Amino acid sequence: MTETTEAGTAQAGTARTPAIGSPVRRKEDDRLVTGQTTWTDNVALPGALHMGLVRSPIAHARITGIDTSAAKAMPGVVDVFTAADLGDDNVKIPCVWPVTDDIVMPDFHSLAVDKVRQVGDVVAVVLAQDKVTAEDAIENVVVDYDPLPAVVDMEAALADGSPILHEDKGTNQCYTMNFPCGDYEAAKAASDVVVSRRFINQRLIPVAMEPRAVACSPMGTSEEYTLWSATQVPHVLRVLLALSTGVPENQLRVIAPDVGGGFGSKLQMYREEALALVLARRLGRPVRWTETRSENMVATHHGRDQIQDVEIAATRDGTIKGLKVALTANMGAYLQIITPGIPLLGMFMYNGIYKMDAYDFSCTGVFTNTTPTDAYRGAGRPEATYAIERIVDELAAELGMDPIELRRKNWIAHEEFPYQTISGLTYDTGNYEAATEKALELFKYDELRAEQQRRRESNDLVQLGIGVSTFTEMCGLAPSRTLGALKYVAGGWENCTIRVLPLGKVELVTGTSPHGQGHVTSWSQIASDVLGVPVEDVEVIHGDTARSPYGMDTYGSRSLAVGGQAILRAGQKVVEKAKLIAAHQMEANPDDLEFVDGAFRVKGDPEKSTTIQAVAFEAFTAHNLPDGMEPTLSGESTVDPADFSFPHGTHLAAMEVDTETGKATLRSYVCVDDVGVVVNPLIVEGQVHGGIAQGVAQALYEGAVYDADGNLLTASMADYLLPTALDLPSFVTDRTVTPSTTHPLGTKGVGEAGTIASTPAIINGVVDALRPYGVNDVPMPASPEHVWRTLQAAKAGGAA
Template sequence: MTVTDDRPAGVLGSRLLRREDPALLTGEAKYTNDLHLPGALHLALVRSPHAHARIVSIDLSAAKAAAGVVAAYTGAELAGLWAAPMPCAWPVTADMKNPAHFPVATTKVAYVGDAVAVVLATSETAARDAVELVDVRYDKLPAVIDLEDALSDRVVIHDELGTNKSYKWDLKIEGHEGAIDQAFAAAAHTVKERYVQQRLLPMAMEPRAVAAVPQPFGGDMTLYSATQVPHILKVMTALTLGIPEHQMRVVCPAVGGGFGSKLNVYAEELLCVALARKHKLPVRWNEERGENAHATIHGRGQIQDMELAADADGRITAVRVRILGDMGAYLQLVTPGIPLLGAFLYAGVYDIPLYDFSCTSVFTTMTPTDAYRGAGRPEATYAIERAVDALADKMGIDPMELRKRNFIRKEQFPYTAMTGLVYDSGDHLAAAQMAAGLADYDGVRARQATQNVPGAKKRLGIGQASYFEMCGLAPSRVLASLNYSAGGWEAATVRVLPTNKIQVVTGTSPHGQGHETSWSMIVADKLGVSPDDVDVLHSDTAIAPLGLDTYGSRSLPVGGVAIAIACDKVIDKAKKIAAHQLEANEDDLEFAGGTFSVKGTPERSMPLAAIAFEAFTAHNLPDGLEPNLEAHVTYDPPNFSWPFGTHICTVEIDVETGQVEVLQYVAVDDCGNQVNPLIVEGQVHGGVIQGLAQALFEEAVYDTEGNLKNASLAEYLVPAASDVPGLTLGHTITPSPTNQLGVKGIGEAGTIGAAPAVINAVVDALSGLGVTSVPMPASPHNVWKAIQAAQNGASK
């Protein structure tokens, strides 16, 4: 079910198996924890069992005396090691409140898991055993876990700030303010809804792991880390620890997933480096699963107040959004920016003229939040797609029909939204129609009419979500306007070796995405070689160009395009050599299948392999041309990339128990041209299941004391293969006009479409019972309570 374009068949667009998989699937891949580091010291952290407390005293004597223990330190004893607090790279407003945050707390703890002391020992077991011998006395303070309670400043968490409010950020659009009020006053229909984005644990399969290895002479330091962002980590480690940047090298061995949780600079990374310098020995740390639940960032955590105004035909005229964001205890690397990544998307795929967005974010005594797959965009899509269903319900029309009335139409692209952003390309109607066909939308509606009768034990529901995703982060100037502290470019080197094998060096840093496969396909297509002749080097700051790593579905539309441009530069140079040696005019040469030939005289030709060797020997090059065949490109894209699609979920709900069964899940995603459809499908599969998990299974639950109640995989319900439906995938292909590959990102799309599609289906199934909302996750208990509440309400 793919709308194909008319490009010739070739390696690009083929379902090449991932070259990464044999090592990953046979256990041969080497992760940070697999590094053999003789003599390394093992770090273990003493973590606060309290959400909010003053540290009264710390007694390390028993731990220091334990077998195998080399040293133990309190936060105060380590204070001299930090040149700066831990970094937050996204000061979203000039007056944003950001408490000084150090790897180990010194006076107060602000969440369960906050480190208060560390132990170094000769083995991991000795270090972990010694942690239990550390005696810490706390003076407990009240926990703050409710966002509105936090905003009230009833209990102020960071004394020096005087408030729990970190910032208020408004998307002000000139002329909209008064017009919005008028639009709501004049609207034929309005909806006002509140949605809660529960906290989620990212739960990468590989927890974090760190090893810092000092070089014996000269002060150089190598940091191995299970991170998504070696380049950012290198800069930030250097700044935070006062190490000259050129003496820091960061290497990522195999990384077992991240979902945004490894897009960060963590206390343990800084501790390993600082203590390795201090002790002049390698220092390593491996995160336990329960530790991962507490000390690795959480995702989501927002209350969304969403209002729509519409005219009598259901044309949406205005959107008003108020967000209350949960920052957690501290600001991590990009914590405050996460709600802003969604700030532009609350109009979704619709042609809505008036827009009003404001976000207030608060500190709580819980684990810091930060980027989690989709980061801000699933939240936005959920709110608009739920609100559109609510509007349809209020107007008594089919939600698919209401969407069709409001879609930005194909002929409106490129479309300048009221926020000023330009949506590159799209065809929402085509995606929605394909999804409706695959899901038998009309058939399900017909079945509903007979099945969802009063007293029905099982009720059928169908729900839709159409999304637009702003990804491929992105033009550096736009990021600057959001106060983000880095650019959005990516770098690539393409190097043709003397034997015509190709080395690609990329600044992207894969952790499961299959970049080695995809990048080799781009090069193979460009240079006319086999993908097997292309080696992809990455994830080591000593060999990679300056890069900006992997997150935000940016690697292909930014990093992949950089590689394509570098290939073009290689071809340009090779052409000069070919023209020189064939004694032809450059303009008379054409390049196909890895060979230059003179137009009309194909026997006068020179393969790239021969040119590569000529470039290497440099015996006979055009005057002034540098030897070797290599190009380096740093590419700053002119726009974000805007993937889109429609997901449709069909559910059946056991009314007696509240259990939701997903009968069918259809995802139609459009990420422009597909380099490798197999990898695209893998990304959609994983993304959809992760979004479905938010809708039905997952929630980080805190009690009123600020304890995380489900920190293990027995209690935090990551669904397994047996718990999720098969997926029906379709694709439309609308190439991006802003890059030469015509590609858009696909890493987060599935997650963005899934949660609203599932919840819309659940609410749809129960609408005949008077249910208008169901919280996430729509667990059996939550669904049952929603049914009870509706029935009790109806009987009153």
């Protein structure tokens, strides 16, 4: 690896091996590999009532009647509620990102009022003594619907005469955002070549392996409600539930126990969470619900779903002058937590790693009779990276240039950092040359190009394509002032408290909320280096608002990039206080002490030393502390990040495409990522692997499909094609290390990088394989059918 510096936390003169940078095996795994797990569905709640949700089978209809009498009469059914029955308890599901002043924000009630607007909309809730009875009772709630025409196509929804979802608003247009940077028309006029494409970034379903679940008990140890949820955001959820339901925030404890993946889909306040709380309050009994997979496919938010009209302008020598991006983004039927903001998280990133004179961005959000969209791994940045990396390849083809060569000509050179991009962000560091060189070498780029040439010349039925993606993304969401300027209603800070307990063990309380990322291990490694204690002596506490009261949770690759800074600072505060105690007890000047490997030593007097554990005991007994010092040894920090961080990398895919069947096969995949300083290389590689798999899945396998009436045709795992072990190869992953300069640990974030980078790499490879046939785009997923049809159209002379 190209290590430019080591982590900044290891103390000078240390004898111990730093924990940061070491592939420590995960602490989490002991429970997970033996089945000793606490998923929300495993939380025991004696006497809990089970919710069953009566969901609409119709995408758009007026509710003309609901008869709950048969369900109520069933043995074991405790009650059934409609919107009318719930009254004020039928709380609205919030959207916290009104992206423009004139955004249309329709009401979104827990139970549908008068109308349903998507398949899966909830019209009534059953409470029964057991789950089976609740499911049986759902069948006995009779709902009369007066069907209305549905609209699922975004452009149809914007056209005159379209059915209107929210009639009180009079339009299906949610908002339009314009973000012009520089003079695009002037840049275009100064160009020789203009390439335009319409890319469809298809709708995806997140499908975390653990379906959602919620359990709420009104019987805590005090006047409080305890709510367990399979959520990524226990802290955000508490605030939103308190705002929505009126339960005082200090009487609501939200716990995210073991959570089985999220990928953004558990970043939400869902109607089921609100219903569990208000019904537990109303009935004074515990209430619980676990989603079936079939519910998950329609009721948990979806991702992506954009039409991207992209135009790039360049001079004949390959100098990019300008980029124009016009998005149409599908909101679905309602706005959920940050639905309208997702396309705008990509707004700053369509220019990618490239220099240009002008960039013109616009986005129109549209309501359709579909499941709401919201954050899905990458959230706006995969869409941006797809568009720019695809259009740069198209420009290369137009110019007859090698795609790597065109990128080299236009990317920000490593000596130009920090660099303010055309969209206004300042990239602190990067070294695209180093990552690309390393990737080309590992990939054997030149050999593969030679093989490609041979296959083309021999008219091989299986053609070889080489896909390139040189991505960057923004992590570390986010400086709170920036979020405020973007009309996002919350901040982007993170909190950590570190306590050294009387006997020397460490408790680290974090506001991040892991659901597979291995924070317990990585956070222990950071604390280990800062405090000089063994990794196994650190216990990480998370995901419970009573035990970790402050936090902004886990999404957007922010946990290490932001939370890591709070860990570092909290640990430094502990050491600062401990040093004063140690100096007092050794009768030395604090400035004469050095802290190495967990021990305070008087410089030049090696006999005089004490450990941080011994200091912790002294802080506990408090018999001999400096005058005025408070007992106990702990440090708390809340860090607002100075800026985003910008991981980057070069991903290369070798695609074999069977020109007779249309089957595209990923033969090999090489990536070199630069995510800055790495705390745990094992975990980082795992994140990259999983990220690549999800990006490849968008390119080759997955896509949510609705029929014209708004029925989701891919509504089960049998119909929505998730890649299996047989569908993916092993990946070649490597790294360069260019530390972030805006983050004190030098880290950048890695959770979404693989997903952001890989989708365009795959499609660029498929298109590259078929370029000799006149193909210049392939719709995603590049299934055999899509590829075959594209090829037939191209052979028939039509543009793809």
